[in-house]
Amino acid sequence: xxxxxxxxxxxxxxxxxxxxxxxxxxxxxxxxxxxxxxxxxxxxxxxxxxxxxxxxxxxxxxxxxxxxxxxxxxxxxxxxxxxxxxxxxxxxxxxxxxxxxxxxxxxxxxxxxxxxxxxxxxxxxxxxxxxxxxxxxxxxxxxxxxxxxxxxxxxxxxxxxxxxxxxxxxxxxxxxxxxxxxxxxxxxxxxxxxxxxxxxxxxxxxxxxxxxxxxxxxxx
Ligand SMILES: N[C@@H](CCC(=O)N[C@@H](CS)C(=O)NCC(=O)O)C(=O)O
Numbered sequence: 001x002x003x004x005x006x007x008x009x010x011x012x013x014x015x016x017x018x019x020x021x022x023x024x025x026x027x028x029x030x031x032x033x034x035x036x037x038x039x040x041x042x043x044x045x046x047x048x049x050x051x052x053x054x055x056x057x058x059x060x061x062x063x064x065x066x067x068x069x070x071x072x073x074x075x076x077x078x079x080x081x082x083x084x085x086x087x088x089x090x091x092x093x094x095x096x097x098x099x100x101x102x103x104x105x106x107x108x109x110x111x112x113x114x115x116x117x118x119x120x121x122x123x124x125x126x127x128x129x130x131x132x133x134x135x136x137x138x139x140x141x142x143x144x145x146x147x148x149x150x151x152x153x154x155x156x157x158x159x160x161x162x163x164x165x166x167x168x169x170x171x172x173x174x175x176x177x178x179x180x181x182x183x184x185x186x187x188x189x190x191x192x193x194x195x196x197x198x199x200x201x202x203x204x205x206x207x208x209x210x211x212x213x214x215x216x217x218x219x220x
Contacts, residue, residue, distance in 0.1 A: 002154050003028035003079065006044055007054040010036070010205035012108060013068050014054045015164035017196045022194035024081020028056075050063065069100050072157050077165045085157040096151045099158035106136045107165035114172050133173040137182055140166075144181035148188070155192070165190045167199070171214035190219075 005021070005028050007014035021028055030082040033040045033053055045051045048066045054195050056074065066135045072085050087093050110129035117124050140162075143150070150158035166186055175182050189195050199219055206220055 001027060001029045002058060004031050004057040004059070005029070005054055006031045006033050006047065006057065007161040008033055008205075009198075009201045010208055011053060012111070012168050013052075015167075015195075015202070016160045017054045017056070017071050017200045018201075019160040019163055019194045020075060020085050020157070021172060022066075023083050023085065023160075024079075024112050026076070026079050026081055033121050068161070069097070069104070069157065072160060079181075083130035083155065085155075085160060087151075087154070087156065092151065095155045096158050099150045100161045102136070102139075103158065103161035103165040104178045108134055110136075111165065111169040111220060115168070115210060130173050133169050134176075136169075137173075137175055137179060140185065141176075141179040141182045144185045150185075160187065163192075163195045163198075167219075168209075170212045 003026070005014075005017065007018070007030065009032065020026075033044050035041055035044075035051070041051060044053060047057070047064050048055045050066070050068065054066075054068065054071065056071045057063075058065065058074075058078070061078065065071050076084050076086050086096055090146065110132040113129050114126050117126060147153075149155050150162055162185075166189065170186070175186065191201065203220065206215055209215065212220075
């Protein structure tokens, strides 16, 4: 197999790339990295010294590709499937990249800060992070009033980023009840076969998530 993904089934950024791979039925080998295991950690560090996952190893091109948005661009370019995750038209692609950044920086970012603070036992004021999530939800609610997916009628990189970001963020700051468009977008995401597969594979690991009690029963 030409591609190996170094990842963990619970990790939200890994979900983002898995969704893109499953969307196109791209064949790849899985290498689960347990960051609590010294040998696994050293292996990931030898590939990407920042020790962040996922990382895609492309054996055919003798190349390691880190960073989720870059990995998905790389897959679109070198291992294209029937469903490109980035549109061919420049303006459409720019829009997709913008909303991909939005989810990584303003949903995953605050979400990770809150989870990390909990894991490290550092009791810091999380008001700013929670406010960022509420602002992001408000923006998504407005945007999804006129769209099926984040950037129109086609599922894209932006939706790959949205699914895990919203899944975990909603366990920390629930979506306001009156945000019907956000709720129905989330339902579309979690019932999409690629996302369902990722969530199914995460199930055995959800007990390791510190806010597991806030994951809705239907996902457990
Ligand atoms: N900007 C990176 C973020 C990757 C990232 O933060 N991954 C998390 C898992 S969701 C990770 O490696 N955490 C381990 C750590 O920070 O020690 C990307 O898009 O790939």
